Amino acid sequence: MSKLGVVTAIAAVSLIAATMTAIPSYAAQKRATLVRSHAYDGLWSVLIHTQGGPCDASARYPARIVGGQVLQADDDFSYRISGAVVASGAILVTVNRGGQSATGYGRLRGGTGDGRWSIGGNQCYGTWVAMRRAAN
């Protein structure tokens, strides 16, 4: 498995953990509280840089995080954004636009974040940085 795939898998496992229904034990309840953190809630802006491939050089997307879920922040139906962030800040996001799907992963820290993204088969790839613009 490539390095990219390993990291993606780690992020995916984290997300599965984040979205699991908590089992009724004290430890599990505590863990569920942690993963369902609201620490990253708010309106975010994500700046995307393309490092390789024929995609636009840069773009900026809004995203809203509510209770660890990454949601669409506007009514623009030309793209769809979804994903999740866990209490540690690990995040996995998918953006669908024009029949293509881009996957981004990385980490949020307080009011900022960064990571990498790619479109299937590394057709395009690059980095992203994010900043929280509003708490809600």
Add this chain to the structure above:
Amino acid sequence: MPFTAADDAAAVIPGMPDARFWGDSITDFEAALPSQPGPWLILSTGGADGAFGAGLLNGLSAARNRPDYAVVIGVSTGALMAPFVFAGSRYDAVLKAVYTQTSAADIFEVGGTGESFLNTWPLKDLIAREITPALLEDIAAAHRGGRRLFVVTSNLDAGRPVVWNMGAIAARGGDQALKLFRSVLLASGSIPGAFPPVLIEVEGNGKRFAEMHVDGGVGGQFFVAPPALMESTSDYKIPATQLYIVINSGLQPDFEVVERTTPTILSQAVSMAIKTDLRDLLDRAYVAARRNGIGFNVATIPPGFSAPSRGAFDPNYMKALFNVGYDQGKSGRPFAAEPPPFPGSSASVPNDPQPGGDK
């Protein structure tokens, strides 16, 4: 608050009655001009292609061939560069940075606002960073010295162009003037539909209301004088010694197999309409200059420029275009004395591909 055409016709910026005038008002235009004739600089629309004009003006500075223009008039991207040009060559580095280090993410965020496809809060932030109180002080000083800086927006409520006397606004000083100055620049570059309109608070007939302003290019890709003064039958004497017109665009048709998506279709159609408007306006300005016996000088993006652009506001594309403009500005012949010939005229280069030329 609801308002009428009469309210809007009488509307002024509270506390700044000299901040603006209608772009079709001959008397207001004449009253706002400098008392002495001098060279005028006209800066056109063009979006990211403003990198050409930024490069050209940097090149003119490097060649010590850039006068203190008596009048600088900018529309859209031309409006965004106009304050730096007007304030003098010490702002050349800022102008260069804005047009070579800016990316799409510094201009807009994807996502509709209900009034547009995109959100321009990044551009608003960029303008706030670059349009500083110190810059306004320099512009105010030049205004007091008799020079004039004008920026054009389109008042959508009235369906009329508005010319903003940016030097007069700067000369007012204070936070309100700074805020208005920045709002006007944002409005002048707010392509309707793509970017949200800018609402500007005014007062007319005792009412306070907000006018909706969008890109000045809606009323014309550049502005020299009110249309009634530019028409071919006018006997108006433009009080300029030279007209320098910077066209932040190529004028040749760009062949592109258009994707069947709404934004792409709109973009290609608008691009075609803009080039047609530019050519017609240039022709009119040339006739006016000849009639007035004043020098006509025009710079456009050379037909051979073909750097690829990966999306809107690709910094690599803008750097390449800046360099083309810089070299042209520094050259011995930065401006042409006539508009480029229309396609199909005997002097023009054929646009049709030549047989066997596509290998």
